[in-house]
Amino acid sequence: xxxxxxxxxxxxxxxxxxxxxxxxxxxxxxxxxxxxxxxxxxxxxxxxxxxxxxxxxxxxxxxxxxxxxxxxxxxxxxxxxxxxxxxxxxxxxxxxxxxxxxxxxxxxxxxxxxxxxxxxxxxxxxxxxxxxxxxxxxxxxxxxxxxxxxxxxxxxxxxxxxxxxxxxxxxxxxxxxxxxxxxxxxxxxxxxxxxxxxxxxxxxxxxxxxxxxxxxxxxxxxxxxxxxxxxxxxxxxxxxxxxxxxxxxxxxxxxxxxxxxxxxxxxxxxxxxxxxxxxxxxxxxxxxxxxxxxxxxxxxxxxxxxxxxxxxxxxxxxxxxxxxxxxxxxxxxxxxxxxxxxxxxxxxxxxxxxxxxxxxxxxxxxxxxxxxxxxxxxxxxxxxxxxxxxxxxxxxxxxxxxxxxxxxxxxxxxxxx
Numbered sequence: 001x002x003x004x005x006x007x008x009x010x011x012x013x014x015x016x017x018x019x020x021x022x023x024x025x026x027x028x029x030x031x032x033x034x035x036x037x038x039x040x041x042x043x044x045x046x047x048x049x050x051x052x053x054x055x056x057x058x059x060x061x062x063x064x065x066x067x068x069x070x071x072x073x074x075x076x077x078x079x080x081x082x083x084x085x086x087x088x089x090x091x092x093x094x095x096x097x098x099x100x101x102x103x104x105x106x107x108x109x110x111x112x113x114x115x116x117x118x119x120x121x122x123x124x125x126x127x128x129x130x131x132x133x134x135x136x137x138x139x140x141x142x143x144x145x146x147x148x149x150x151x152x153x154x155x156x157x158x159x160x161x162x163x164x165x166x167x168x169x170x171x172x173x174x175x176x177x178x179x180x181x182x183x184x185x186x187x188x189x190x191x192x193x194x195x196x197x198x199x200x201x202x203x204x205x206x207x208x209x210x211x212x213x214x215x216x217x218x219x220x221x222x223x224x225x226x227x228x229x230x231x232x233x234x235x236x237x238x239x240x241x242x243x244x245x246x247x248x249x250x251x252x253x254x255x256x257x258x259x260x261x262x263x264x265x266x267x268x269x270x271x272x273x274x275x276x277x278x279x280x281x282x283x284x285x286x287x288x289x290x291x292x293x294x295x296x297x298x299x300x301x302x303x304x305x306x307x308x309x310x311x312x313x314x315x316x317x318x319x320x321x322x323x324x325x326x327x328x329x330x331x332x333x334x335x336x337x338x339x340x341x342x343x344x345x346x347x348x349x350x351x352x353x354x355x356x357x358x359x360x361x362x363x364x365x366x367x368x369x370x371x372x373x374x375x376x377x378x379x380x381x382x383x384x385x386x387x388x389x390x391x392x393x394x395x396x397x398x399x400x401x402x403x404x405x406x407x408x409x410x411x412x413x414x415x416x417x
Contacts, residue, residue, distance in 0.1 A: 017046065019034075044225055074108060088247075097407070156187070244348070314338070333368060345379075
């Protein structure tokens, strides 16, 4: 894979950092990757080679490219970190024989200079995780501390692929940003959109388990003129820590000498995050937990009919704040709502429901406890019985035969060709 022609292009009221990407070992089409912002942030955006390296290294590993080549200088700390991250990803998800991508680029020997003062930032989606990250930061860092968050990035091209939905959310968040003391920076990128359509067919496996931390870090590095540290909100808390594309073993590896990436909030469960913001009216009235953008109605940021909406409502109910949350369209949750919309689709959601059981018990909502337990039983049964015969053989091969069958199959296939 070659990353070439890095340049800044201004187009009317926007400016974009762009690069051309050519695949060498795949027949995938040539890509034009970009990070685009309003021209107001022209001095903040840069054509940082580290940003494009982060955008390409994990896809190169995933699609079996032998190398990532750039003529520009990249940070040796980031190169070392990416090497470690790729080893982790191979250990978790890929076969041991898969080659780690070689990064061929000149090594940066000096810190990148910028006349702008460096600031702390985070990703501000308007969700529970991001509000809790900001609240925790306000509690732990004085306002004049270098790590006191001043900037919030919100990105099109990740969870929000519909431009109208992104602009709708952005307009709502622009009203919130001054009240919480941050500058909101909307940014558009296609570094994941290039894979989203095919990833959808695989239930977003590439994004969820492998790529998301690198994408967020790449966006941050595009703003390294402005940022010194960027916080990525943790998904899992430590007791339930699972393999995930944003992970405490991965995200810090995406740092450079110019920009530190933090995996933030590992000590906080989802329920504890909700409890942290329960008395913060600006958060409760503007909470956006739902990414079903096409279901949004005028003046609302949540559909009220998806698993995330129902789960968040249960959490707010458990801390006695659902009736104060103007962002969700109900004052109570019924067992029928949980049975209809509370589908558990991964281990993270199950961990959130697990924490809800004692909390709902404490408030005497046994009807909801039974409904949640029913949902958990369905998920557990599906997970236990969902493996196909081929998946069971692969698991047996890995656990008992040291992948001998996999290697034998690969050899026979190669010989047959």
